[in-house]
Amino acid sequence: MPELRVSRPYSPPSTKLCMKFLLAVVNADDRSSTPHLRSRFVRVYRDWFARRHDPFNGESPEGYYREVCNWWREPESIEKITVEAPDAEFGFEVVILRRKLKVVWSLADMGDERAAKDRIHLNFDWLDRYSRGPYDAPNEDWRLRLMAANSVLESVVSRLKICGNPKCKNKYFIRETQRKYCSVPCRREVEGSLGLDKIEPTRPKRLTEAGRLKISKAVKKRWKKYRLAKMRQA
Numbered sequence: 485m486p487e488l489r490v491s492r493p494y495s496p497p498s499t500k501l502c503m504k505f506l507l508a509v510v511n512a513d514d515r516s517s518t519p520h521l522r523s524r525f526v527r528v529y530r531d532w533f534a535r536r537h538d539p540f541n542g543e544s545p546e547g548y549y550r551e552v553c554n555w556w557r558e559p560e561s562i563e564k565i566t567v568e569a570p571d572a573e574f575g576f577e578v579v580i581l582r583r584k585l586k587v588v589w590s591l592a593d594m595g596d597e598r599a600a601k602d603r604i605h606l607n608f609d610w611l612d613r614y615s616r617g618p619y620d621a622p623n624e625d626w627r628l629r630l631m632a633a634n635s636v637l638e639s640v641v642s643r644l645k646i647c648g649n650p651k652c653k654n655k656y657f658i659r660e661t662q663r664k665y666c667s668v669p670c671r672r673e674v675e676g677s678l679g680l681d682k683i684e685p686t687r688p689k690r691l692t693e694a695g696r697l698k699i700s701k702a703v704k705k706r707w708k709k710y711r712l713a714k715m716r717q718a
């Protein structure tokens with residue numbers, strides 16, 4: 485009998501870890517040219533996915549991926565999402581999730597939060613059914629982790645952004661403040677090529693000591709005048 489897919493005790497991942505996971509999948513750390521990033525992905529996230537030979541609702545993962553590629557499409561304005569080959573460690577598991585995340589991110593980035601949320605809910609439906617075969621207990625920890633990550637995705641949907649630098653290597657990001665780029669180097673790269681970095685930003689000027697004294701004197705003078713006027717009125 486195949487080994488059960490439940491490794492307990494399960495402890496729910498933190499929001500921060502879920503965010504890291506989502507970013508690692510969507511930015512393809514598992515396909516990184518940096519070996520240590522690749523091996524880190526496998527080490528940290530191995531238990532976030534079903535194993536390759538688990539039953540798959542009577543359907544091959546490859547067939548399901550084809551279906552996902554048909555039904556999960558990028559918005560027209562976004563560059564085409566490429567079809568990927570499976571890998572030795574995760575099979576189609578990671579590429580399926582990545583495809584979905586890219587579609588959600590693209591919709592959110594172009595401001596269609598509703599469509600992005602609809603996709604996230606579709607993924608909840610799928611997680612609820614997926615792989616629940618005879619060897620799969622209904623609450624495998626990998627499924628619970630993916631559900632936790634999907635919930636976090638929903639909670640940050642308004643902050644899902646794609647970096648404005650076309651050459652960016654980690655272009656999917658979760659923004660903290662209003663911004664177009666994932667990082668300062670990306671902003672500099674784009675604005676530098678447009679010559680925007682030559683324009684001096686308008687910063688408030690620092691006051692010199694003499695300037696500060698002059699203002700302080702003027703304020704005191706105005707205040708004195710005001711008080712005198714009040715006294716006259718009384």
Ligand SMILES: [Zn+2]
Pocket residue numbers: 647648649652653654655665666667670
């Ligand atoms: Zn970037």
